[in-house]
Amino acid sequence: MDANQTPAPAGWLQGDVALITGGGSGLGLALVERFLLEGAKVGVLERSHEKVDALRARFGDDVVATQGDVRSYEDNSRAVAETVNRFGKLDIFIGNAAIWDHGASLMSLTPEQLANGFDELFPVNVKGYLLGAKAAAPELIKSEGSMIFTLSNSAFYPGGGGPLYTASKHAAVGLIRELAYELAPKVRVNGVGPCGMASDLRGPASLGQENMRIMDSRSPEAIASILPLQFFPQAADFTGPFVLLASRANNRTLSGVLLNADAGLAIRGIRHTAGGLNL
Numbered sequence: 593m594d595a596n597q598t599p600a601p602a603g604w605l606q607g608d609v610a611l612i613t614g615g616g617s618g619l620g621l622a623l624v625e626r627f628l629l630e631g632a633k634v635g636v637l638e639r640s641h642e643k644v645d646a647l648r649a650r651f652g653d654d655v656v657a658t659q660g661d662v663r664s665y666e667d668n669s670r671a672v673a674e675t676v677n678r679f680g681k682l683d684i685f686i687g688n689a690a691i692w693d694h695g696a697s698l699m700s701l702t703p704e705q706l707a708n709g710f711d712e713l714f715p716v717n718v719k720g721y722l723l724g725a726k727a728a729a730p731e732l733i734k735s736e737g738s739m740i741f742t743l744s745n746s747a748f749y750p751g752g753g754g755p756l757y758t759a760s761k762h763a764a765v766g767l768i769r770e771l772a773y774e775l776a777p778k779v780r781v782n783g784v785g786p787c788g789m790a791s792d793l794r795g796p797a798s799l800g801q802e803n804m805r806i807m808d809s810r811s812p813e814a815i816a817s818i819l820p821l822q823f824f825p826q827a828a829d830f831t832g833p834f835v836l837l838a839s840r841a842n843n844r845t846l847s848g849v850l851l852n853a854d855a856g857l858a859i860r861g862i863r864h865t866a867g868g869l870n871l
């Protein structure tokens with residue numbers, strides 16, 4: 593480097609190691625990209641074989657991608673072990689993998705669909721976060737690191753999903769509060785609640801939604817129109833709050849905190865132009 597050149601500023605996560613579930617697409621992939629830029633090494637737990645192959649091909653040695661399912665404790669534990677074996681420690685666990693319900697309402701579902709949809713969605717969105725936390729906690733206690741869970745506007749307001757998804761994201765809020773309480777003073781535990789974005793987000797097979805992506809049932813205009821800031825965010829637009837919460841230098845004080853990264857919904861909640869029972 594030239595003596596007069598200013599060195600590039602160090603990233604906020606220089607030397608840190610993160611494990612991100614569902615890092616194969618959408619927000620998880622944007623987090624992989626951003627955490628690498630901030631100087632971290634990254635592990636990913638991802639169910640899709642194709643996405644795991646793509647991560648390996650694209651990122652090489654900077655990312656360790658474990659193929660597995662967040663519903664399995666063994667798979668979560670293997671992802672922690674593979675990340676720690678490669679990079680020596682774990683500083684940040686991000687529970688992120690989830691599925692949506694495409695807004696399927698109570699009255700639109702049969703009792704069987706409701707029961708089966710619950711049994712399919714809650715194990716990913718809630719049990720997956722719990723088992724990931726259990727697998728990562730010993731390493732995070734050692735490193736005095738942090739956990740961050742991806743929430744949603746549906747963790748705070750109705751109308752961003754149906755009862756299955758909205759209840760699952762509210763459950764994740766309870767998980768964050770309880771774990772922040774139990775793991776203090778060693779581990780900070782926080783959540784980030786994004787609003788709608790284009791991603792590969794799908795729904796339960798029991799509702800016939802396994803191949804339905806979020807943008808199949810929503811348009812950018814429809815998403816922008818319910819947001820007070822009136823724009824359609826990209827996945828990368830949500831990564832800043834995760835970096836802030838993960839950074840030891842910039843976050844010594846936030847734990848048990850939920851950041852609403854939803855383009856201003858707290859101003860007035862979700863107002864659909866049409867909604868409610870249409871009998």
Ligand SMILES: NC(=O)c1ccc[n+]([C@@H]2O[C@H](COP(=O)([O-])OP(=O)(O)OC[C@H]3O[C@@H](n4cnc5c(N)ncnc54)[C@H](O)[C@@H]3O)[C@@H](O)[C@H]2O)c1
Binds near residue numbers: 616619744790791792
């Ligand atoms: N897309 C949105 O509009 C939106 C809005 C608010 C919150 N979120 C949240 O963002 C997070 C990421 O979702 P996304 O929108 O990026 O969707 P996405 O489908 O692009 O990413 C989720 C990833 O998780 C993986 N995955 C799904 N089930 C898994 C399992 N059982 N085990 C391991 N991996 C699994 C998928 O293969 C996928 O790669 C989720 O928590 C979601 O609830 C999304």
